[in-house]
Amino acid sequence: MAKMEVKTSLLDDMIGVGDMVLLEPLNEDSFINNLKKRFDHNEVYTYIGSVVISINPYRSLPIYTPEKVEEYRNRNFYELSPHIFALSDEAYRSLRDQDKDQCILITGESGAGKTEASKLVMSYVAAVCGKGAEVNQVKEQLLQSNPVLEAFGNAKTVRNDNSSRFGKYMDIEFDFKGDPLGGVISNYLLEKSRVVKQPRGERNFHIFYQILSGASEDFLCELKLERDFSRYNYLGLDSAKVNGVDDAANFRTVRNAMQIVGFMDHETQSVFEVVAAVLKLGNIEFKPESRVNGLDESKIKDKNELKEICELTGIDQSVLERAFSFRTVEAKQEKVSTTLNVAQAYYARDALAKNLYSRLFSWLVTRINESIKAQTKVRKKVMGVLDIYGFEIFEDNSFEQFIINYCNEKLQQIFIELTLKEEQEEYIREGIEWTHIEYFNNAIICDLIENNQTGILAMLDEECLRPGTVTDDTFLEKLNQVCATHQHFESRMSKCSRFLNDTTLPHSCFRIQHYAGKVMYQVEGFVDKNNDLLYRDLSQAMWKASHTLIKALFPEGNPAKINLKRPPTAGSQFKASVATLMKNLQTKNPNYIRCIKPNDKKAAHIFNDALVCHQIRYLGLLENVRVRRAGYAFRQAYEPCLERYKMLCKQTWPHWRGPARAGVEVLFNELEIPEEEFSFGRSKIFIRNPRTLFKLEDLRKQRLEDLATLIEKIYRGWKCRTRFLLMKKSQIVIASWYRRYAQQKKYQKIKSSAIVVQSYIRGWKARKLLRELKHQKRCNEAATIIAAYWHGTQARRELKRLKEEARRKHAVAVIWAYWLGLKVRREYRKFFRANAGRKIYEFTLQRLMQKYFLEMKNKMPSLSPIDKNWPVRPYLFLDSTHKELKRIFHLWRCKKYRDQFTDQQKLIYEEKLEASELFKDKKALYPASVGQPFQGAYLEISKNPKYKKLKDAVDEKIIIAEVVNKINRANGKATSRIFLLTKNNVLLADQKSGNIKSEVPLGDVTKVSMSSQNDGFFAVHLKEGSGAASKGDFLLSSDHLIEMATKLYRTTLSQTKQKLNIEISDEFLVQFRQDKVCVKFIQGSQKNGNIPTCKRKNNRLLEVAVP
């Protein structure tokens, strides 16, 4: 809600009164109380008409935010609660829109907040004026000039931790659009005495402390400085540190600001070198040295510091050293050089330090001006901001305070002049009668100081220029003479003084009753400070420096430009610059900020009534109000006035159609305000007494409440009505919706019931119909079935008949077909394929056979009967044929083979065949005999004469003649015998003699026994009882056993037609005379080679060992 609140007048939510003009009753107490009340509520600004009274809050208030800037932007001065921004805005707008050059005069005593106020004004203007890269740079440079100047020109004093020790007037220049173009700064009299000496509890200029705290070690080394403050005589020790001030951080800010403003690096460096040189100058100390002429001469105690200064500044050390020891006075081509004593040397040193520093400061201002100078030559609108040192009363007030206070007097003067003038002008403008008012005009004090003949400054200059001994005392004397009668001048020395007995006024002082109070000035130093002398030797030494900045600071040191004329005194210079300033200010539209200091402790929340009262008095604020109120306390243009109070009259409320003035007239008549209480100007209404205004305000407030109630009433009514209507409407909507819903429900229920009923009826109907249909269907089906059965019977009967008929037809057809077939077959058999098959078969068979036989012909094996080869059978069906053929072939080739034989060969083969039949597979000896041809007559008996007898004895054909071994039955030993077989007999004859030993007819041979083994033993068994058998059987052994046995067998068979029994056994009995001996064949060793051995074992056993 707070944000929604729109203020339209400073009269809204006022704490006390925002404009002192409205104060009722108007007196000092009420004035102070009002200020105090507002101060306690953080309202530090109060108006006196267009003048802003600012009380230093000594703490940061949240009233300078960008939002506040926006709030005050483009608003009327009286629209919002008093603020420095309102004044700034007013000034800026009338500069921009009405083309009026402005000046903002900020006054007040030291610590009252002038510098802060000037910065606030500048920052506000910067915030509301045009934007853009170039404009922003200008703004930045203007704003950043402040920290630089403050560092070099401000110091901590007992009254203010950041007291401006110089006066500053800054012209900010704008183009026709109100965009800043640049600026010009003028500075007024720097309090340079501070460089060499500071009162107790105060500090030197900030920059010294800032360098020592903030510079890097390297930089300090470059400047030949040490960080320790106590090392420097020019730095008062007791308050080197200021609470809440970070010198190191400020140093960085300053350097940054210098860069922004446009200082080149080497310039910054030079500036700090000068500052270092000043600081080090203070450390040069002198000692007295007696000279021959009895005078003391000063000598530098420790030349180290001097050396470093010279290195820093590029001055020849000897030159500087000499300048500290001698003083050359030139007058009319005469040069007189005198030595300096220690005091003079110190004076010279301090003078140098002060001059160096103050000239550096002036150079800085010039340099900044160079940077911030407007770049175009177009016509500029100017806004001047004056921040000059405030009125000062110290314990010891010297020349500087005198000058400062003089300046403040002048400002007060211009203030009085301009306010009165403006007031008067307004009255004339508005056509209101002007009534004179009493107020204190300080012109008389200004005159006391600046009068060209009798003024204190003129007096001082006169003293300074006067030949002869001039001291501060002679100056005071002169003052006493000239000014004694002046009502604002007080001194004990003047002859007719009213103050002869005033012990508070020392003899060496004079006192001036300033507009802001009485100030007692010590005359000591006035002359010197006014002279502001620097020995020429020193300025020349400085000029000789190779340091370009220092050289430039002392142009008078150039011997080529020696000017024997005295330079203007400090006092006259200041007077002149103040006069220029005043002239300048008079051409501009003034805006006042009057700063008030609430307490001496630099503390927040403390409001010291006495202190404030004092300031109010000397600032003449009460008079200011009175002047403002002369005749009429309050004025306001008709339009806003009518707008504000129109609700108090029925005719003007809510709208007045007609000129505003007429409206106000009607309004005031209606309210019955006494005529003497107000006056109608051309554009404004003037109200004589604030009471009337407050009455109006009260009425307005009351009426506003009524109106608020009315609005509230109507609003509430409207709200309730709207709500009711809304509810009614809602109710109808709800009801309609509900009804619709209910009807829908009901309808749905009926519908569903109807559907149920309907469905039942339909179901019943359908079932009925179904039943009927079913019945009908069944009837139809029955009829169909009956018909079907009937038709079936008919059909079957017919079928049966037809089948019978068909069978018959078929039988006829079959018989006919058979018969026909038979006939045809008979006729066509020869052509039928069945014969062809057979023929093909037979042909194929024949072909196969033919092929088979042809192949067989080619593959025929050899005709050798022993050849076992026979071609492979080609077809299975020829298996038996093949075998048969093989057999036949074999038989055939055997026959062929046999057919080759002669009769003899035939015989031999017959015998061999016989042998084979007898012995094959029976006797082991047989296989060996197969290959041997049967020769029969191995012994050629006929040819051997030995056997002539034997031959003769046997007349028959000899079949066998061979030598055999006859086994002796007694011992088994063998005896050779010739074995002969003839056609009818077997003969055994002696081998040697050939005598026949035994002759057995073949008919007596019953059996031949032999073993199955590979031996040639055999027994010839004889028929028992025969003649030959008397000696028993023969046991013989022959090499041709098989041949002999075979031939024996054949011969026997052919002679006796009986088969000879041949027994093959390994054990057989042999008849030896009466005994039967068993001949047993055993497997024997091969002791005797392959020859079997026979041994008689016992009577009955003869053992033959066959190998």
Ligand SMILES: Nc1ncnc2c1ncn2[C@@H]1O[C@H](COP(=O)(O)OP(=O)(O)OP(=O)(O)O)[C@@H](O)[C@H]1O
């Ligand atoms: N509007 C303000 N808001 C907060 N603090 C303020 C304000 N004005 C002044 N101060 C405080 O008061 C101190 C002194 O103010 P400032 O330096 O402006 O005084 P001055 O009038 O310029 O004094 P001098 O004449 O010695 O230069 C400031 O350093 C600041 O701490």
Ligand SMILES: [Mg+2]
């Ligand atoms: Mg200041």
